[in-house]
Amino acid sequence: MSVGTRNKGLLAATVMALMMSGLAVFLIFTVQNGSTAISANEISEIATMQQATVDCDFGFSSMKTGTSVILEDTITNTLGSIIPSLLIIGTISVDAGEDKHDTLRARILHEIENFPGIHLRELRRHLDCAMGALQYHLSNLEEAGLVVSHRMGNTRHLFIDGFTSEERNMELAALIRNATVRSIIQQCLAESEITQAELSRVLSLDKSLVSYYVSSLLDADIVQKLKVFGREKPLVVKEWAVKAIADLGLALE
Structure with missing residues (x-):
């Protein structure tokens, strides 16, 4: 019997019904990707594949119920009734598709490349x-x-190998993933000089939130902050960061 992806639930329901009817059901399955067996921890990938097909054969036999007791170095079998049993042996064949863009692995690479x-x-x-x-x-x-990955605090940020060899560029790209950070950098680039209070007003953000993200940008x-006597120090984006945003094609929109 061959059961397609959408009908695997039917196989499970059938087995459950047989078990409830008094049959002893044994299932022996191997999982294959094409002709190559895959390990147990890869079974979770089946859901991401294009198609998974269950192929199996049924065999009926009988078995004896009862207990085995070890007594004075001998094994005594106390047999009960004889019940029918069902043995199901088969394979789960997985078709991953030939186009790499249809696989989860290719989709992961595509997303990381587009969103460094x-x-x-x-x-x-x-x-x-x-x-x-x-994972x-x-x-x-x-x-x-x-x-490659770069950890900032408790968060691991992902990059395609060769994106950049500089740690500060990775931190810049990682911080820009945040919409508020992008808005702050955009506004700093649009104005020659701008203070945190002005950022809060222009972006309609709470001062404490602006202060939090500006601190992250200062740490990176x-x-x-420009040295200006007698008033709040305005912010400017450093030259290396301006160049990196352009060279790496980091989107601020």
Whole structure:
């Protein structure tokens, strides 16, 4: 019997019904990707593949119920009734598709390339996939040298290998993933000089929120405060950051 992806639930329902009827049901399955067996921790990937087909055969036999008791170095079997049993042996064949863009791994690379500095949970939202499958692929991609990560605090940001070799560029790209940070940098670039109070008013943001993100930008050496006597020090974006935004094609929109 061959059961397509959408009908795998029918197989499960049938097995449950048989078990409730008194049959002892044994299932022996191997999972294959084409002709190559895949490991148990890859089974979660099946949901991301184009098609998964269950192929199985049924065999009826009988078994004896009862208990085995060890008594004076001998095994005594206390047999009960004989009940019918059902043995199901088969394979789950997975068709991953030939086009690499149809695979989760290719989609991960595509998203990271288009959104440098993206973090794990944001990537999962973009792909709408299982976290386990995503982490599995990312681990393999990092081991293969196709993806690199940079940790900022408790967050790991992802980049395609070769995006940049400079840590400060990675931090810039990672911070720009935040919409508020992008707005602050945009406004700083639009004005020759602007204070935090002016940013708060122009962007309609709470002063404490502006202060929080400006502190992050100061710590990353992306902006600096000008020395002005007698009033609040205005902010400017540093030259290296302006150049990096242009060279790396980082979007501020």
